[in-house]
Amino acid sequence: MAVNLHIPSETDIFPVAGVEIGVTEAGIKKENRKDLTVFKFSPGTAVAGVFTKNRFRAAPVQICESRLQAGHDIRALLINTGNANAGTGADGLERAYATCHALAKELGVLEEQILPFSTGVILEPLPCEKIIAALPQAISALGKNEWMKAAYGIMTTDTQPKICSRQIQIDGRTVTFTGISKGAGMIRPNMATMLGFLATDADIEPQLLKSLTLDIANHSFNRITVDGDTSTNDSFIVAATGQSGIQVDNTSSPHYETIKNELTAMARELAQKIVRDAEGATKFITVRIEDAGNSEEALKVAYAIAHSPLVKTAFYASDPNLGRILAAVGYAGIEDLDVNKTRLWLGDVLVAENGGRSPAYQEEDGQRVMNEAEILVRISLGRGDVTETVYTCDFSHDYVSINADYRS
Template identity: 70%
Template structure:
């Protein structure tokens, strides 16, 4: 059950000039479902990506990294669901290369100009023959207004599609930004199983776009967690077609700040929608840590709280057993933490001050906040000026059921 996740009207999902998308049914894992998506990019489109840090990086992740590093102009993306093509060794790499070569031949490109992506079950061979057989149908479906259908096409255990789309005026140019993401479980990106594609018709110089993609990921997809598991396939791709007339070549450009802000808002929306649709989630939780000595400290504490199964199950039960949060703060890894300086709020309720239960706190106040579908936990460490925020969810019975049945 998604937590306050709204699907936009199809008419409010704006096409990005220079990008066409096609969707097809290839029968990768199950029949009669859209499981193959192709993006075709106009010449001159800049592309950058951020990928999983898992050492078992899937074959498509390895090929994406190599193709981006080659300096080739990326002209197409291909995404399959139902099979992650991870833990598949040399045969998996060959299957990915075969996919790129097949799509390149159909589009009149080089295989190095293709970025491949897979998501689904790990440790199973990719049925590349079915994938390749489905490519002509996907290409035949190419259209600029297929973002909405593509958001459905890349889903696995997601219950709803994740879409963000907006038009903003920047320096006299109408700039379109549209993106989609997927992910519901195995989410703790260290760059979630997560895929994200964000595009704009503004132009961004390739070297700058690489930095922008990393910064966007760090402030969005790298600030979410569902279960603390980093997938083998996590990928976040940013595309800038340059077709709206605005072109940004440096951080000093007068349009850079506004363009980056608009992209950052879209990326964060896509990331938060993954948490809102997390497997079995009933609560959306914001964990804000302030007064940390540095960013690393703040994130250690935020993730310790966000990952704690005891905290997450208490939130599911709407049980204000908030000592579990203090315990997580204490084991987060700050060796010299003075617990006497720690304050904790649940929503607008001050629960603990100076490291102990606040004298005015009553459990009924905590219970009132815990019943909400969206809850903010604010932690002040009293050590410095660094602040970081992480987004997470509760753990329910359904999370176990979904993952117990995932391969069936």
């Protein structure tokens, strides 16, 4: 059951000029399920991506990284669910290349202009013949505002589609931002078992888009965790079609900060929706580390808390066993941490200070916060002025059931 996950109405989803989307059924894992999606971009669209750091990177990830590094003019994305095409060696690469070749032929573009994406079961051969056979249907379904269908089409264990869209005015022109994501388990930064696709009709210089995409990912998809597992297929793509006429050539461009802030806000919303729909989640938890000496140590502490099964199961049970949080702070890896300067809040309740329980803390206050669906854990380290925030969820019985039954 998703935690306060907002699904916009169709009228609140805006098409991005220069982007067409087609969704169809290929029968990759199950019949009568939308599992194949094609994005087609207008010529001149700038495309950048950030991918998993898992050494067993899936075949499509390897191809995407290579083609983006080579600077190819990307014209289409090919996305399948039901099969990750990971842990499949040279055969997996050949199958991914075959699907790209087939799509390029259908669209009349070069094979190198196609980026493939897969999500699903690892170690299974990609049924490329099913994908290739379904490509004409996907292409015939291409439309200017099929974002919602695509949001459903890329789901695996997700229970809800993850989509957001907004428009802003710049110099009298409308600039559109629309994006989708998927992911519910095997979620951890660098990146999660997630796919994210974000498009805008702003005109962003390609090299600038590359650095911008990495920065956006570091403040959104690289700030979420469900279970601490880093997947083999994580991919986050930003496409800028330039159709609005609003140009951003460098960081000094007058509209750079506005465009960057909008893209970051969109990506953060899509990332948070993944956590809200995490496998078996009943609570959305924000872990904010304040007064850290640097970003690295702040994130060490944040992830020690967010990854702890003891902490996460306590949240599921609404049990204010908050010593578990202090223990996680203590083993996070800050060797010279002064625990007497460390303070812990649960929501608006000061729980611990001066190395122990706050004299004013009452368990019923902690219980009140633990009963809520959205919870803020705030830690002050008393070491500096750096703040970092990570988003996570609780662990429930359903998480085990979902992952135990995943292949059946």
